[in-house]
Amino acid sequence: MNLSVVAMAITATAVGTGIALQAAVNTSLARRIGTLEATLVSVTVTWLILATLLLVGLRRGSLGQVLSVPPYLLIGGFLGAAILIAAVTFAPRLGTGGLIAAFVVGQLIGALLLDHFGAVGLRHIPITPVRLAGAALLLVGMRLVIR
Numbered sequence: 001m002n003l004s005v006v007a008m009a010i011t012a013t014a015v016g017t018g019i020a021l022q023a024a025v026n027t028s029l030a031r032r033i034g035t036l037e038a039t040l041v042s043v044t045v046t047w048l049i050l051a052t053l054l055l056v057g058l059r060r061g062s063l064g065q066v067l068s069v070p071p072y073l074l075i076g077g078f079l080g081a082a083i084l085i086a087a088v089t090f091a092p093r094l095g096t097g098g099l100i101a102a103f104v105v106g107q108l109i110g111a112l113l114l115d116h117f118g119a120v121g122l123r124h125i126p127i128t129p130v131r132l133a134g135a136a137l138l139l140v141g142m143r144l145v146i147r
Contacts, residue, residue, distance in 0.1 A: 019103075023087040024096045030088035039084040073120075094146055101142040108135050 022042075030038035054063070066074075083103075091099045112131060118124035 016100075020096050020100050023091050023099055026084060026088045027091040027096075031092075035085060035088050038088050039081060042084055043081065098142075098146040101138075101145040105135075105138050105142045108138055 026038050026042050029041060032038075033041070053059075087099060087103075090102075094102065112127050112135060114120070114122055115125035116127045
């Protein structure tokens with residue numbers, strides 16, 4: 001692995017700890033104000049940060065092109081809301097560790113399928129026995145964490 005890949009993996013791991021913190025904080029917020037309300041607050045803060053970054057000139061693309069993209073490319077917003085709602089709903093019962101373990105297993109299953117079929121313009125990477133073994137190990141790990 002080259003240095004940039006290692007740096008990306010370390011950064012992604014650090015951001016991953018933020019995902020666990022986000023689930024815990026949003027769960028606490030939901031206990032005080034409600035599930036959908038906490039989700040709305042979280043998304044609104046995200047929107048405000050992104051709008052500010054765009055306004056100060058930290059942009060690389062063209063937001064005006066959004067109306068010309070295929071509608072299925074806009075599903076990310078729906079998925080983001082579903083993730084936040086699931087987090088604040090399930091974390092009290094599964095624990096933050098269990099929630100994140102389940103999310104990681106789901107992400108890996110989805111990623112393996114997306115890669116295998118080369119979906120939404122991704123490079124085709126077939127599902128192999130070794131990749132399936134890795135997914136199975138994560139599934140066992142999830143079970144141990146939720147236990």
